[in-house]
Amino acid sequence: MLALQTIADGLVLGGLYALSAVGFSLIFGVMGVVNLSHGALVMVGAYLAWFFWHALGLDPLVTIPVVMLCLGAFGYVYQRGLIQLAVDRSSHVASMLVTFGVALMLRNTLVLVFSPDLRSITPSYSGHPLLLGGIVIDPVRLAALGASLVLLGALALILNRSRMGRVIRATAQQELAARLCGVNAHHVYGLTFAVAAAFAGAAGAILGIVLPFSPPDEGLWTMNAFVVVTLGGVGSPQGALLGGLLLGVMATGTSQLIGPAFPNAMMFAVLVAMLLIRPSGLLGNAFAGSR
Amino acid sequence: MLVAAVRRRAWWILLGVVLFAAAAFLPFVTTPFYVRVGQLVLLSSALGLAWTLLGGFAGYWSFGNSAFIGLGAFAAGIFEVELMKGQPWLGFALGLLLGAAISGLAASVVAWPILRLRGIYFAVAMLGISQVLAELNNNIDIFKGSMGLVLPRLSAFGLRPEALYFYLLLIATILITILAFAIQHSRIGAGLMAIREDEDTARMLGVPTERYKVTMFIASAALTGALGVIYAHSLGYITTSSVYRTEFSLNMIVYNLLGGIGTLIGPFLGSAIMVILTQVVLGRLLSIHMFVTGALLVLLVLVAPKGITGLVRALRQRWSAR
């Protein structure tokens, strides 16, 4: 029963990990940029949702579209205005430093605007646990998992079915060829970044109802994204889902079996081990394959 | 080879000697605050130099060198506190060796697998390793990472503590500079440069790439570990979060980038500018400290991707082309 409970908790957390990492994965897969400000975008989403809830009393699940829109617009401008410049002027490793600089700026801004204190969002339906065959399930967490899965599914549909998705995938595989076919690669990169940032924001909004948060958490969410991508592979919602769920179950499992202090150590150990043993991810299309 | 290099750079070396000698007078002419700023410049320069042995010379950018600061600091700290009560200087000397040895050993354990990774993968793997070590240090009780360690106090010649550590760091920096110069201008330095430019071609030309990379990784880790020991003593009291700081890892890169990666003056220029800017100029603006650092980082990559030395070189070329 304890094992089942652990797995159930792990899955809820995992859905969130998956959603928070999918944008990171997309950006790396499509343009080879490691976005160290990804976690900061997640936090911005969380604070936006918190603001709507706190000031206007709106439920985070309702405001997700607005949050996504805001972050999507920001993402597009961020890529066209900054990242692309950095990639053109120096290298991918240097562009990583630019994203790190932006992460610092965002974190600092959040502290200034919202204070460094811990915040949490408590929607009306929280605090009424459901009992399902001996497993305690918090409706908030169930809603979080549901929302995460729906959003991931939607992204998969966009990437596989829509014209924009096809163009993004084509550019990821062959920038030059796509350009020759009349695709404006920079615009596509901007769009990719917009999509990625929007989903980071959505993850933030959902995160807000599940866990308390504060600005410095951004570093942790970036690292989470890294681990999810090394586990599941780069560039696809399916990979992110697999990686996220695995990470979630591993994290709750570790804190159950070894001690509540160790999930982070375990997570980083898995990251390093995966890089060394199978840099292409479990599904075999991660880092090594993508560049 | 080395002799020729020394002769070719005689003026630079002279300048270095003069500057180091001038620095030795700093504690006599300024306030303790500026001596501490000087300490930080020296520490950052020395850490930057240690980083550049692998990162600048061979192009393997470690994003996790703070792990070696932490390993060195805690190895020496535990050793000195547990076994060297009442003999602070002997304890410090042995602790310095131990800190370097433990860091070097840790590096040699992971060196072989991790140096097969290139570019971003190596960078991220190092970041991961440093996080694992920090978490373990913090959560396993015998390491006293979360509780903290109070290190034995050192004193000599009636110097104030900040002056004492200033001198210790000055000596360490001078030694590391000499070592880095010797490496840069020897055969291994040329080999590392070839690795940075194109590792496969280097191998085809007979550069023992694996051996060189591993050697430099261990050297870089051991030196960083030794610096961690000095740093720990200068703090007096250490916890996981005061020595295993990701910020350190990133600063090493930023200072090198700002000064000019792969050069020896780079880390000095970068540290001096950034430390003075953040500590002295922005010292009172703590609330936007991080924002400004981030903005500087962004500007730096966009405006001078090859650092100050690169900028100077480009300007000089343009000048002579006219």
Next chain:
Amino acid sequence: MSEPILRLDHVTKRFRGLVATNDVSFEVPEGSICSLIGPNGAGKSTIFNLVTGYLPVSEGSIHFQGRRIEGTPTTDLARAGIARCFQIAKPFPELSVHDNVRIGALFGRDGARDIGAVTRDAMALAGLTERAQTPASELTVGYLRRLELARAIAARPILLLADEPCAGLNATETEDVIDILRDVRARGVTVLLVEHDMQAVMRVSDRIFVIDAGRKIAEGPPEAVANDPHVIAAYLGTDEE
């Protein structure tokens, strides 16, 4: 006849399903210039990759100076005296011509005393002396080819593997490269050449091996190979560039 410098015995290389080198055997005598020719994708560069230890062989054996060398790391082979010029020039872009060549001299085969002299000599042989201080990233294709050669020569090799050193060069430049190769041979270095320029190959080679689809289909002195009906059918007939 004395021991050949390089001997391949029934060497096969598979990439998953593709057999890039199929049961190839040949010998390169000491002091000769031998050429490997064949249509695009025949497997010539792959043979170079096998000889330099850059890729492991699937089957067969390779002897260098009578010593088996499959499985020996690339670095060690370079130090034993096998140097290579790449088909796509791979200079160290940020370094000057001089520093590029110097790295060849510093490493490569053991035993050089005066690195400076070896470097200058190799640059002179390849006609690069005036460009010594130019960054490699600013060289034209012709000079990049020379740089590849100079760097390999500075390593004082016993065997030089040159992969299409004349690719992308005009007639005079090709002539220069051929002269450089002859000079290299005159110093006692054995040369194995891959080249598409038939005229150049015919003039410079002592012996030619013809590869098609991974197999060796003919071998012999230039005249014999040129008149071999197999070769005409498989190679010259189909590859009219």
